[in-house]
Amino acid sequence: MRSKPGIGAAAVVAIMALAAAGCAQTGRSDAPAAQAPAPARPAVAAGMNERGEVVDSSKVGSGSGQKVKGIGNWEGEVTGKPARGSKFTKLQIGMSMKQVADLIGQPTDSGAYVTGKAWIPFYFGSDRHRYELVYKNQGRLIFAGGSLSDFSGGNLIWIIHNGNEPGHR
Secondary structure (H helix, E strand, O other): OOOOOOOOHHHHHHHHHHHHHHHHHHOOOOOOOOOOOOOOOOOOOOOEOOOOOEOOHHHOOOOOOEEEEOHHHOEEEEEOOOOOOOHHHHOOOOOEHHHHHHHHOOOOEEEEEEOHHHHOOOOOOOOOEEEEEEEOOOEEEEEEEOOOOOOOOOEEEEEEEOOOOOOOO
8 A cells, every 4th residue: 555645844844934935925923923032232341440450450351341552552552440549550661660660669569471382382462471560459560571581570461450459379
């Protein structure tokens, strides 16, 4: 006995798609109309609040502040708002670590780390490692350094204002 040819699964899907397209063109649909999405709020960067203030310096990422050009054409970033009476307002992107220390004093904590650029063969740029200086109730300063044998400290590339900085990394 021979069975009658039926409609295949692909044909059923195609017919349903055509029916849905027809309903969409005529404006008829059994489904309720979708509501317009609510306007999106601007995303708050990690470690910051809605007012643009830094609340956790360790979580702030590059790109969350304002790009600036400084001394010697150094490019950098300033993130957050300075605390009242902040010493950081005297600083400029591009300053050396010695200039900064002479101007605002020694940090409460500091540390260094290697960047990914240190592993690029024949890369001799100025961002192979970074120094981070932490000032209690002021914020953090990030310096870009050259090779690992050059411990002169580098130049200031990022100022992170945080009036609630705990003073340690």
